[in-house]
Amino acid sequence: MTLSPTRRNVLLLLLALAAALILIDFCALALGGVHLSLGEVWSGLLSRHPGSEASVIVRDIRLPRILLAMLVGAALAVSGTGLQALLRNPLADPYVLGISSGSALGAIVALWIGGRMASATPLTAFVGAVLTMSWVYLLGRRAGRLSSYTLLLAGVVTASFLSAMILFVLTLLSTRDVRGTAFWLMGDLSVVTDVQIRFLSPAIIIAILVLYAFSKDLNVLLLGEGEAAHLGVNVGRVETAVYLLASLLTGLAVSVSGAIGYLGLLVPHLGRMLVGNDHRTLIPTAAFGGAIMLVLSDTLARTVVSPAELPVGAVTAVAGAPVFIYLLRRTSG
Amino acid sequence: MRDSSLKNRNGFPVTSGTGSECRQIAERIPLGVLILALLLSASATSARVVTDQTGRRVNLPDHPHRLVSIAPSITETLYELGLGDRLVGDTDYCDYPPQARALPHVGAMLNPNLEKIVALKPDLVLGTDEANRRETADQLERLGIPLYGVTAHTVEGTIQSVEDLGRVLDWEQPTQKLVASLRVRVEGIEKQVQGQSRPKVLFVVWYRPLITAGSQTFISNVIQRAGGVSISDDLNSEWPHMGLEEVLNRAPDVILFPQTDAFAPGIDEFQKLPGWRDLAAVRNHHLYFIAETIMRPSPRLIEALEELANILHPMAKQQGEHP
Numbered sequence: 001m002t003l004s005p006t007r008r009n010v011l012l013l014l015l016a017l018a019a020a021l022i023l024i025d026f027c028a029l030a031l032g033g034v035h036l037s038l039g040e041v042w043s044g045l046l047s048r049h050p051g052s053e054a055s056v057i058v059r060d061i062r063l064p065r066i067l068l069a070m071l072v073g074a075a076l077a078v079s080g081t082g083l084q085a086l087l088r089n090p091l092a093d094p095y096v097l098g099i100s101s102g103s104a105l106g107a108i109v110a111l112w113i114g115g116r117m118a119s120a121t122p123l124t125a126f127v128g129a130v131l132t133m134s135w136v137y138l139l140g141r142r143a144g145r146l147s148s149y150t151l152l153l154a155g156v157v158t159a160s161f162l163s164a165m166i167l168f169v170l171t172l173l174s175t176r177d178v179r180g181t182a183f184w185l186m187g188d189l190s191v192v193t194d195v196q197i198r199f200l201s202p203a204i205i206i207a208i209l210v211l212y213a214f215s216k217d218l219n220v221l222l223l224g225e226g227e228a229a230h231l232g233v234n235v236g237r238v239e240t241a242v243y244l245l246a247s248l249l250t251g252l253a254v255s256v257s258g259a260i261g262y263l264g265l266l267v268p269h270l271g272r273m274l275v276g277n278d279h280r281t282l283i284p285t286a287a288f289g290g291a292i293m294l295v296l297s298d299t300l301a302r303t304v305v306s307p308a309e310l311p312v313g314a315v316t317a318v319a320g321a322p323v324f325i326y327l328l329r330r331t332s333g
Numbered sequence: 334m335r336d337s338s339l340k341n342r343n344g345f346p347v348t349s350g351t352g353s354e355c356r357q358i359a360e361r362i363p364l365g366v367l368i369l370a371l372l373l374s375a376s377a378t379s380a381r382v383v384t385d386q387t388g389r390r391v392n393l394p395d396h397p398h399r400l401v402s403i404a405p406s407i408t409e410t411l412y413e414l415g416l417g418d419r420l421v422g423d424t425d426y427c428d429y430p431p432q433a434r435a436l437p438h439v440g441a442m443l444n445p446n447l448e449k450i451v452a453l454k455p456d457l458v459l460g461t462d463e464a465n466r467r468e469t470a471d472q473l474e475r476l477g478i479p480l481y482g483v484t485a486h487t488v489e490g491t492i493q494s495v496e497d498l499g500r501v502l503d504w505e506q507p508t509q510k511l512v513a514s515l516r517v518r519v520e521g522i523e524k525q526v527q528g529q530s531r532p533k534v535l536f537v538v539w540y541r542p543l544i545t546a547g548s549q550t551f552i553s554n555v556i557q558r559a560g561g562v563s564i565s566d567d568l569n570s571e572w573p574h575m576g577l578e579e580v581l582n583r584a585p586d587v588i589l590f591p592q593t594d595a596f597a598p599g600i601d602e603f604q605k606l607p608g609w610r611d612l613a614a615v616r617n618h619h620l621y622f623i624a625e626t627i628m629r630p631s632p633r634l635i636e637a638l639e640e641l642a643n644i645l646h647p648m649a650k651q652q653g654e655h656p
Contacts, residue, residue, distance in 0.1 A: 032448050033440075033446040033448050033449045033452075034448045034449060034451070034452040053452055053454070056476060056477075057448045057451055057452065058453050060475070060476055061447050061448045061476070062448070119383065172570075174473060174549065174570070174571050178465045179443055180468075183443065183444065187446075190444055190447075191468045191471075191472060192470075192472075192473075193475065194475075195469075226364060263345075297428075302446075305441055305542045306440075306446065307425070307438050307439055307440040307445075307446040308425055308440040308441045308446070309440060309444045310442070311442075
């Protein structure tokens, strides 16, 4: 374990991250397909002229999307952090255990059954995520408790089977639905509803806080299961809780935004380079970092090919791999 | 498919009276009642709730005059109806007529830029179930912008969708004129191909691998109307993948390609490709390009239909001209 910074430094760092997030949010509010002056953005945000074009664009189009990006980004990054510790595997990300594939299958089956002009619904996507999560949990249990090794294998096999099912259902869908589904599979934040924000914000924030409560146990767990048990940690209980919370965060995020790649893998590594391996600081750092990264990526997705838009997952995937390679070379060299 | 479009036609909801209906009523009822009726209808003129062809409830303004089209076929139809001046925005892919390219664009059909649409201040957005996503309609509804969706899965369905647009846009008489002329042309083709033998047609959407048009697209309907029969008529999907073996087995008389950039290499290519060169249609040089409008449900579809009928039944066309 690297030396953890002092409490004061940690607090300063978190404050700096929060300030950066607010600054980036405001930039994201000011940028988009339609050019608005800073004054228009500000008065639109404060709703000085309700119903005006600037107010509709800022408050009803850009703001909900930025809120969603923050929530989804934080959820994926914290989920990745938790899973990397739980599975003791630096390659673990929120999707390694098949939750995103289950969620995608849920959404696509809804499209398939719903037929013409149906929506890929967040609800069936979430049901798909929860079913997958339970199934992998049952497979991953050995002698009454979770085994990270079995869990990982069970998750990977489940994920590949579900991906195969997705390909199968895709062949049954009409072309238009397939093209629509592609956005979903790549990860896309363009479809936001107020209900999603209202439901997701408490759910994701509470799940992150509860996971945070286990951060000390996660630190101990990194020493090895035997050591952790000696130090009085109920390993089985911690592992189950972390698994369920991390999966829940992924399920919540994926059901509204599709499988946005790389973020959940990359941000925990960035966080560890910044603050070390102490989960008491790593988890909040990852939460802010994930929110910042996704808001940045989605702003790019909205503006780079304007007036057309890119799915945000395409942006994170294209940017993610080079950044990851850079980190790898820096840490190993 | 025809069933649902008929249902939509009949099921078009009761609305506040149009101008001509008001005049008919006026001749029969006393003045006081008329004034009362006018007062009542005046309060309801701003908008009415209708069900569009895709089955969504839409809050439709009575006289939509700032339109955004998010499907190329609709853009074409609006210009054809002489409503180009009501159009304030369209998609990056709206390329016909040329004026459509000069309009402000709102992005692609599947993910149009919502804020661009808001900035254009449309009172109605028009889309199709073929080109657009349900999510887009829901998002626009959230922003208080109505989206009216049409469906067109056959030649007749395309004509009916034009008719429906005319009704929605309060532009019935010019629309009826266009629709009548389209119907006359379709009937002309019907006469031209009547009693002729029906050549078997393979429609090639893509050739590596071979993707053809199944029964769920209107291409097979266009082929049938043009006096042919699609060999992939029994494949119950939109763009099925068909093996060359199966094509050899079904032995098409004519092979059709849409005129797109994808086929830039030219038809000669197929005379060298194994499998393809064994087809009678290739050996007999019965390979044809057809205007890309065969894939777009707009009034120009009828042009493609005529073109195809002339390819499949050239003799009948000549007989028709010199009886």
